[in-house]
Amino acid sequence: MRRSSRFVFVVALAAGSSSCEGRKATTTTGAVASTVVPTSPKPAADAHAEGGAEGGQWLVAKAERGGKVHFIRLRTDLAPYVGTSHPHRIEINWPFVGEPTGLPDTPTLAALEAFEDRLGPLEVGDAAMLAIVVTGAGERRWTFHAKDRERTMSALRPLLPKTPAVTVEAFDDPTWSTYSELIAAAKRN
Numbered sequence: 213m214r215r216s217s218r219f220v221f222v223v224a225l226a227a228g229s230s231s232c233e234g235r236k237a238t239t240t241t242g243a244v245a246s247t248v249v250p251t252s253p254k255p256a257a258d259a260h261a262e263g264g265a266e267g268g269q270w271l272v273a274k275a276e277r278g279g280k281v282h283f284i285r286l287r288t289d290l291a292p293y294v295g296t297s298h299p300h301r302i303e304i305n306w307p308f309v310g311e312p313t314g315l316p317d318t319p320t321l322a323a324l325e326a327f328e329d330r331l332g333p334l335e336v337g338d339a340a341m342l343a344i345v346v347t348g349a350g351e352r353r354w355t356f357h358a359k360d361r362e363r364t365m366s367a368l369r370p371l372l373p374k375t376p377a378v379t380v381e382a383f384d385d386p387t388w389s390t391y392s393e394l395i396a397a398a399k400r401n
Contacts, residue, residue, distance in 0.1 A: 282348030
């Protein structure tokens with residue numbers, strides 16, 4: 213079953229290389245205000261958490277879906293791969309009970325960020341690329357595109373938290389449909 217990824221972008225908040233501060237702002241700002249700390253390059257040692265050794269270029273946006281506010285981190289420098297490689301979409305979904313706004317509370321945010329930091333090995337050797345992170349409505353979803361579905365799923369299993377709530381789905385998606393829809397929506401706004 214394909215999950216709808218249609219978002220109405222409200223405000224593009226920041227663009228550029230994402231940083232720890234920018235990542236935290238994407239999830240916590242909605243509960244406090246509509247601003248984001250400007251992004252800055254991450255140190256190389258932590259670059260894997262934000263999209264590989266080069267760090268990637270990220271758009272951070274506030275969007276609405278179904279009347280709920282979501283924060284989206286969308287890697288914008290992946291166009292050369294769309295339709296040419298990494299044909300498998302891997303979605304990791306972590307539902308949570310957080311703030312009334314649908315965003316994570318402080319302890320949940322810390323757990324989500326620690327888990328995301330553990331996902332870095334998936335990107336080693338260009339095996340998979342973190343393309344999208346969506347937070348809102350009581351869940352965070354990480355979307356990777358992978359060269360080899362089985363190898364990525366095998367590498368992912370030991371990284372998963374010990375909570376049954378986290379789910380992983382894999383799709384054949386050679387056109388990068390979810391990513392392409394979000395990039396197109398971001399360009400329209």
